[in-house]
Amino acid sequence: MTYRSMFSVLRRSLLPVCLLSIALLFAACDSNDMAMQTTVEFGQATYQVSEAGQSLEVDVVLDSPASEEVTIPLTVGGSAIAGVDYEDPASDDVTIASGSSSGTFTITPIDNASIDDQDRTIELLIDADDVDGYTGGATAGATVTITDDEMVGSFTVSFQEARYETNEYNEDTLDVLVEVNQPAPANLQLDFQTGGTAPSENYELLNSSIEIVAGETLDTVQVAINDTRNYDESETLTLTLQTPDNDAVTIGGTTETEITIINPVADVATYAPDEDFARLYAYNTFSDVAVPETGRLNNDPSQGAIFDESFAFTIVPLRDDPSADPNVFGFGSFLWSEQDFTRNTNILNMVEFYDDGEQPNTVDLGVSSASAGLYYPEFFRLTPDGPGATTGTVTLIPDEIEVYLPDQTDDGVTNPESFVIGVSSEGGTYNETEGTINITITFDETSINNGIQTRRYEFSADRRASN
Secondary structure, three states, rough: OOOOHHHHHHHHHHHHHHHHHHHHHHHHHHHHHHHHHHEEEEOEEEEEOOOOOOOEEEEEEOOOOOOOEEEEEEEEEEOOOOOOOOOOOOOOHHHHHHHHOEEEEEOEEEEOOOOOOOOOOEEEEHHHHOOOEEOOOOEEEEEEEEEEEEEOOEEEEEEEOEEEEEHHHHHEEEEEEEEOOOOOOOOOOEEEEEOOOOOOEEEEOOOOEEEOOOOOOOEEEEEEOOOOOOOOOOOEEEEEEOOOOOEEEOOOOOOOOEEEOOOOOOHHHHHOOOOOOEEEEEEEEEOOOOOOOOOOEEEHHHOOOOOEEEEEEEOHHHHOOOOOOOOEEEEEOOOOOOOOOOOOOHHHHHHHHHOOOOOOOOOOOOOOOOOOOEEEEEEEEEEOOOOOOOEEEEOOOEEEEEEEEEOOOOOOOOOOOOEEEEEEEEEEEEEEEOOOOEEEEEEEEEEOOOEEEEEEEEEEOOOOOOO
């Protein structure tokens, strides 16, 4: 065998051995690289922090100290919103110093002063593949839950009152109060449902929902009551709170309130019986001084309050107009007509105020019962305290009363000259059992240069005993 041939054989026999040696060498190097990789992971898989709590430190740990400073990048996601639910971090990286085996990622929650329907989460993921020599461990991902400090069921909303009553004649606007047990950090929105027997024309809801403003504890449902003129009838309107979608708010306590709408009829016949020239006696002082309880008159100032007795004929307008308010009555003669208005009556003792007498607070104009022309069938309105009640309030229907002077001309026109007195009142009370009405009345007498005068009255269905 030649030398060349021997070398060729040797080369062929050694080639597989060399290739195998090279392969083993590379395998050994790769195994060493893997053995040299450092594991990086979060200290735990889950964390929890209240939105009103302190900052949370999320640990990023190595299985061996870093040989040099290393920066571990994180991917940050989840339902929580940076800048809204937690402070926007300065960086999504965690730096671990040389020789150290841990670093921290800081999460600072924001108390957003809202009542959230559910907790919010931050999803953290270590991007170990982006760092040479590092690999992610078992907890390379972590979830941080930001809990709402407004806990489930911590706000209870209810009506403040279970019942209200109102007389539809007054056409009041009721304030139905809704309250929460503690101030909320955000506006509370609730709905309510209506029910009951009251027809829609009997009321008007001035707000269709409830909103308790942040930091407050009350809101008001305003219900405007309309007069349907359904006398001697009662209706009900119920308001029922509806359960909100927000779990932080519950409905409890008085969940429903009932408004009873009444319009009872008074016994007007106590003061204005259905007869001709029905008399109602008036006892009045000539100023804002209480009327004495006994006696018919006193003209002597030294004997206490000066007061006087008078009477007027009462009229119920229902006799003339079936659609009229049955609780209203006034004054006048059934013989009165526009053609013969001298058939008048002495309303409120007004003839006494403007005649030629010497009572205080009068203006001598010579007015008499034969000239005054007073006829006002709608003057007082009685409002019972409730159905079947014999007591209640009396309202004077504001008006301007025209008073005629005696006819002093011969021009064929009866009583052409007159003046106007305005009358008003803040109201008074009545008692059907006693047959009395007590009221203070203001007279605007500026048209006759006597200014504004206030006089107190007691009207009595029966004449008082003499002094």
